[in-house]
Amino acid sequence: MKLTCYSIIIFVLLISCKEDKKTEFIEVNQDHYTIQGSAPGLFNGLRAYLKSTDEKGFLKSQDTAIIMNEAFTFEGNVDHSEVWFLEINSLDGSLPFVIDNVNLSFEINKDDIKQSVIKGNQVNNTINEFNIQLKKLEDSLSHTSERYRQMILNKENVTGMSDKVEHLKEVILKFPHEFIQNNTDSPYGLVLLNNMIRRSASDKGFIVESYDAINEDLKTSNLGKRVAKSIPNIRIQYAIIAATDIGRVAPNFSAPDPNGNIIELNKIRGKATLVHFWSSWYKASRRDNARLVKLYDKYHDQGLEMIGVSLDGNTNQTHPKSDWKQAIKEDKLIWSQISNLKYFNDSISNAYNVRSLPASFLLDSDGVIVGKNLQGNSLEDKLKALLK
Template identity: 35%
Template sequence: MKKFICIAFFSLFLFNCENEPKTSYVIDGKAEGVYNGIRVYLNKVNERGAPIPKDTAIVMNETFSFEGSVEYPQLYYISINGTPGRFPIILENGKSSINIDSKVLDNTIYVGSDSHDVLKAYQDKMDAFDAEYMKAKDNYKEAEFLNDTASIKRDRQVLVDLTDKINNFQYEYVEENNSSYGMMPILNTLINSRDVDFNRVVKIYEATSDNIKSSEEGVRMKNTLDKMRLVFEAEKATAIGEIAPGFSAPNPNGEVISLKDVVSKGKVTIIDFWAAWCGPCRRENPNIVKVYNKYHEKGLEIIGVGLDGRRGQQNPKEAWEKAIETDNLTWHQVSNLRYFDEIARTYSVNSIPRMFILDSDGKIIAKNLRGQALENKISELLD
């Protein structure tokens, strides 16, 4: 009986030890064919992709090791002197091993991290997709070269379908692994992609654990999503067919002018975002002057929103007023002199020149017309 109790106690002790939180990591490394003294680096990267050193190891007898601790699993990179590139790993506390291929770093094998396994499985699948896509692209190019109309149509559709398949896989994979830190680099890639499904990535992020949300990457991701939400909401609010958001700001004399006041005076109103420092804006101003002079008596109003006040600009108010005078801008001009200020953000303006054309009710009916296209549109509305 005592023997049974001892065995049971020992088993329970082992179970508890195995399930105790790991507070440090040890990476045992092999680097076959690498000379003694060669350095191996363990780095993070900042938001711009520049390395942030974590640790350095020296190869001795084709082996090396890293020891330390991380607060939570994080994306790190292994690199080695004399070998181009870097190998991504999800570093977490516990014991792991890495076998570096010094000739082709991508062939490196890292074992011992469940979070890394999630990332590695994704990378393997994406590598297979890349090979499939390149083959399909080669087929399409060959069809174009042969001017084979039927094959061009077929192969183009293959590329479209494959692109959709890859895109769906990426989102579904992150959704299925939303409790793993290993999906964080993947989700970050999706968030920063040009064709991001914003609502979907928000749902994925919100479904992650509190530990992931409170991590450094999780907090950074939340900040990015919050900024993106403002942009998406602004784009939605300033879409064609929507009533233009109201705003007010001081003119050169300090008098506060509102968009509502300007719209009430005309049949058509242009909101023109520009700045004294903006070359393309200044080059377009003569065309806007011509259109204004031709159609003002027929009901055209313009309110220019100056985005002067950028960092390093000398005397922004003086520069703004001088540009107004030099370019003969005789319509309403307002500016907070705070660069891309809250008015610009409300209209999702992140580059200039930008233009919005409103009807007499303040509804947006056109955007970003320049040159002859602008005159044609105003003529259509007022002639």
């Protein structure tokens, strides 16, 4: 089996997480917890708080300690292990950790509390390693992106740099998902999953798969119940996204052309068909039309068909249909054009999960999606293969 760069990076990081589980602490079964905190650089009198999550997702205080001589202590007991959060006055954010009736040690990073080190039980050691590896990935992405930017400014050859940046983004996006898959009984997985849900850019498939992998007992915790409320809607979103994955048959659709005639996707299919979403009101979309005109002129006789789906109809348009028809005329779009004039509320754009313009889907002769948002040489190379 061929390993991609992406797969290799994930594999190495996961192996390092598993191999670095040694700890100088020995877990001891006891009926209480003790937290010894080291807080270098923090002033006397600052307060540290232990907080848990209620069913509504709000943090509620469980205990408070005062920092003296750059140290603080907590003692107490819990009925079961769960995710708590440490907050300290004057520091931004909070530090998630798994509380249990064990001895824990916190070494606080006053510049970034999330980079603090927790020791004392295996689950927190695993969390530490996750955070260390994630920070390395983020630093690598930052360095690579900056190098890419400088190369562009210096007019250097940037071949392959874009791919490197995208690979790192993919690895970072998938990293929490991989942690959950390999630590299904860790309460920290709920924290990562909750963060994934809150980020709109998160992969909906990763969220669904991660939730399904988590231990059922964890789902009954307060944070688990909080996370569960979002899952049904995300499953619906994921089903829509999955319907237009590469390799899936493109959803059929129909809508009126400028003259009111109903045009159906499945009835205009060629050796290759480009479904293109655009609008008259978006300049970038209009500029893209010039590229498509050349593409259509070059490949139509060889079997390329195209269908334009306009998302005209936004609230700023007084006469959306007239705007649409005028744009078709000005841009010389001679292939099939349809629109329901419903902006992004259009049923077709929803079925294809289109959230920005322009957007396109390339289909083969069987209506199977073989490419999304292809540009330049990538699009032409794929077309040539389909039109042979």
